[in-house]
Amino acid sequence: xxxxxxxxxxxxxxxxxVLYPYITGLVAGAFIVSSLYHVFGREELRPVAxxxxxxxxxxxxxAPLPLLVHLGQPQRAFNIMITPHFTSAMSGxxxxxxAYLLLVAAEIWFVLRQDFVQRARGRGPVALLxxxxxxxxxxxxxxxxxxxxxxxxVLAGIGIPLACxxxxxxxxxxxxxxxxxxxxxxxxxxxxxxxxxxSGLAVLIFHYFVISKxxxxxxxxDCVQSLARYLWGFMIVAISLEMLEVLSIVYKQTEEAQIxxxxxxxxxxxxxVVLQFLVFSLIPLLLLAIVSLWRLRPRPMxxxxxxxxxxxxxxxxxxxxxxxxxxxxxxxSFHGYTSYVPGLWEKEGLVTAAVIFTLPFGVLWxxxxxxxxxxxxxxxxSSSP
Amino acid sequence: xxxQKNRAAATHGSEAPPAAKSxxxxxxxxxxxxxxxxxxxxxLLLLACGGRPPERGPVDxxxxxxxxxxxxxxxxxxxxxxSCQRACRSENNVPDGYHRTWVERYRVTLKGDxxxxxxxxxxxxxxxxxxxVSRAFFVPKMCNHCSGSVCTKVCPVxxxxxTRDGVVLVDHDHCIGCGYxxxxxxxxxxxxxxxxxxxxxxTWCYHRITRPRADGTRQDPACVECCPVKARIFGDLKDPxxxxxxxxxxxxxxxxxxxxxxxPNCYYHGLKRExx
Numbered sequence: 001x002x003x004x005x006x007x008x009x010x011x012x013x014x015x016x017x018v019l020y021p022y023i024t025g026l027v028a029g030a031f032i033v034s035s036l037y038h039v040f041g042r043e044e045l046r047p048v049a050x051x052x053x054x055x056x057x058x059x060x061x062x063a064p065l066p067l068l069v070h071l072g073q074p075q076r077a078f079n080i081m082i083t084p085h086f087t088s089a090m091s092g093x094x095x096x097x098x099a100y101l102l103l104v105a106a107e108i109w110f111v112l113r114q115d116f117v118q119r120a121r122g123r124g125p126v127a128l129l130x131x132x133x134x135x136x137x138x139x140x141x142x143x144x145x146x147x148x149x150x151x152x153x154v155l156a157g158i159g160i161p162l163a164c165x166x167x168x169x170x171x172x173x174x175x176x177x178x179x180x181x182x183x184x185x186x187x188x189x190x191x192x193x194x195x196x197x198x199s200g201l202a203v204l205i206f207h208y209f210v211i212s213k214x215x216x217x218x219x220x221x222d223c224v225q226s227l228a229r230y231l232w233g234f235m236i237v238a239i240s241l242e243m244l245e246v247l248s249i250v251y252k253q254t255e256e257a258q259i260x261x262x263x264x265x266x267x268x269x270x271x272x273v274v275l276q277f278l279v280f281s282l283i284p285l286l287l288l289a290i291v292s293l294w295r296l297r298p299r300p301m302x303x304x305x306x307x308x309x310x311x312x313x314x315x316x317x318x319x320x321x322x323x324x325x326x327x328x329x330x331x332x333s334f335h336g337y338t339s340y341v342p343g344l345w346e347k348e349g350l351v352t353a354a355v356i357f358t359l360p361f362g363v364l365w366x367x368x369x370x371x372x373x374x375x376x377x378x379x380x381x382s383s384s385p
Numbered sequence: 386x387x388x389q390k391n392r393a394a395a396t397h398g399s400e401a402p403p404a405a406k407s408x409x410x411x412x413x414x415x416x417x418x419x420x421x422x423x424x425x426x427x428x429l430l431l432l433a434c435g436g437r438p439p440e441r442g443p444v445d446x447x448x449x450x451x452x453x454x455x456x457x458x459x460x461x462x463x464x465x466x467x468s469c470q471r472a473c474r475s476e477n478n479v480p481d482g483y484h485r486t487w488v489e490r491y492r493v494t495l496k497g498d499x500x501x502x503x504x505x506x507x508x509x510x511x512x513x514x515x516x517x518v519s520r521a522f523f524v525p526k527m528c529n530h531c532s533g534s535v536c537t538k539v540c541p542v543x544x545x546x547x548t549r550d551g552v553v554l555v556d557h558d559h560c561i562g563c564g565y566x567x568x569x570x571x572x573x574x575x576x577x578x579x580x581x582x583x584x585x586x587x588t589w590c591y592h593r594i595t596r597p598r599a600d601g602t603r604q605d606p607a608c609v610e611c612c613p614v615k616a617r618i619f620g621d622l623k624d625p626x627x628x629x630x631x632x633x634x635x636x637x638x639x640x641x642x643x644x645x646x647x648x649p650n651c652y653y654h655g656l657k658r659e660x661x
Contacts, residue, residue: 332570
């Protein structure tokens with residue numbers, strides 16, 4: 001028997017709500033690299049430390065954009081912060097998001113201070129802008145640098161729980177809805193934290209290779225190896241959690257288990273079982289295992305790492321799709337499914353999604369024109385003949 | 386010592402305003418006095434700007450503290466005529482393709498298979514179906530106006546709210562159209578109205594129940610008013626003599642999906658185990 005409630009013919013949360021947790025997740029690369037480098041002293045991650053922060057800031061800036069496009073009354077968006085209703089998980093978004101955005105901005109400010117000081121000493125509008133950004137304090141003494149470094153360390157430390165809160169919150173948004181058995185699991189917010197870390201590290205590796213290739217730089221072998229190992233470790237945890245969730249649903253055989261198994265069989269076989277698990281999880285898992293456990297020559301190692309990173313970006317996107325859309329395909333009658341195919345040109349369609357997803361990369365490119373994102377490599381390249 | 390200096394500076398700072406005008410004529414303010422004056426002024430300012438106005442009900446002449454509305458449905462009486470759906474649609478201007486109330490038709494075949502459908506056409510008349518059945522019945526559905534409603538809980542701006550008289554409403558002056566309440570409702574009763582891009586649902590015809598007729602009698606929701614077999618009963622749970630209160634005492638009623646803990650205020654008599 002197939003039956004859906006009559007108000008369920010249309011899916012309420014579209015591809016925009018798939019994109020929102022996806023872009024938010026990409027921010028996590030900064031959180032993990034910044035924590036490992038600044039707080040836990042993993043020096044090998046130094047080449048990507050600054051870039052990870054800046055890219056996270058840019059992704060953060062664009063994370064609420066899909067939400068804004070989705071809202072029926074976007075002009076009232078700030079009411080979430082002005083007149084919040086605290087029993088709602090969603091009302092925490094504004095505060096958590098703003099707190100993390102300010103923290104990353106402050107961290108970037110302290111990390112980039114030395115660069116701004118160099119530029120502020122010149123003449124012209126850029127120098128003036130840099131002086132204003134520095135609040136007209138051009139102190140560049142070793143003592144000041146040390147103090148700045150200390151502040152960055154403290155900020156990165158505060159960032160660890162705050163980032164967990166941000167990424168966990170997104171999972172909690174879904175996990176706290178008892179009406180939907182596909183979402184309603186306590187594992188959801190942990191899964192979101194780990195999948196965010198996976199996508200964040202993956203996008204960082206992706207960027208590092210693409211930029212290095214475009215500018216004919218030599219990538220830092222130790223850095224890539226370290227990133228690959230962390231990615232491998234975090235993806236094992238993320239995928240294990242995702243599989244545990246399904247396993248517990250099937251094994252417990254609750255009232256909802258039957259319909260969820262049918263959901264996977266009938267609606268999510270391709271996107272969930274075949275693509276998310278068999279192709280985009282297993283292959284990167286094997287590739288990263290090879291990279292992490294065997295001593296490969298640099299070229300094949302880089303190729304495998306980059307391929308795994310790109311595939312994991314796909315895996316997390318598929319995971320977001322299967323959670324957000326998959327959960328809505330299931331009728332609350334538990335006896336039927338609706339369907340959803342995003343339109344191409346509609347307001348919340350694929351073209352809008354593609355534009356929103358491309359914007360952070362464009363802004364990052366502009367940012368790179370203003371401040372060098374890979375200072376070590378650039379200094380090395382400019383000094384070599 | 387430095388701390389004492391700072392304290393002195395802070396005290397001096399608070400003395401500045403009166404000293405500016407006439408230092409000799411005006412006695413100097415102590416810090417205690419300055420803070421007291423500041424607190425007093427802030428209090429007055431708060432009273433002037435942020436004081437809560439005396440609470441009034443949503444409708445003039447209607448005391449929303451005097452009622453707690455409830456709803457009962459007698460499944461055995463419903464004949465699936467669709468009058469309630471038609472009345473609701475015309476009373477509340479419900480958009481096409483969405484429903485504030487609907488009637489589900491359950492058919493259990495001789496083999497024991499279950500078939501459920503709704504009459505979703507513009508006339509809300511069920512399509513004729515072939516085949517023998519062992520049992521068939523109709524179940525009207527609508528917003529349950531739950532006391533422990535999830536939809537009001539998840540609304541990020543409090544636009545979905547409980548009235549004092551037990552009705553769950555959506556404030557269209559504040560709804561941001563995020564759709565979180567639509568996801569949260571386990572009964573599928575909410576939708577985003579495509580014309581206004583905000584959440585909407587059954588209001589138990591709040592505009593009717595809060596305004597008496599010319600003769601002083603209470604108006605029922607449109608669906609109750611037009612039900613030809615009185616399968617839908619609306620009443621005041623605060624009034625022990627209301628028909629609804631008496632019925633709930635005398636007969637056995639169940640609510641939909643009680644395990645979810647939403648505490649619905651829509652009670653069903655004769656609810657079969659097959660009902661979703």
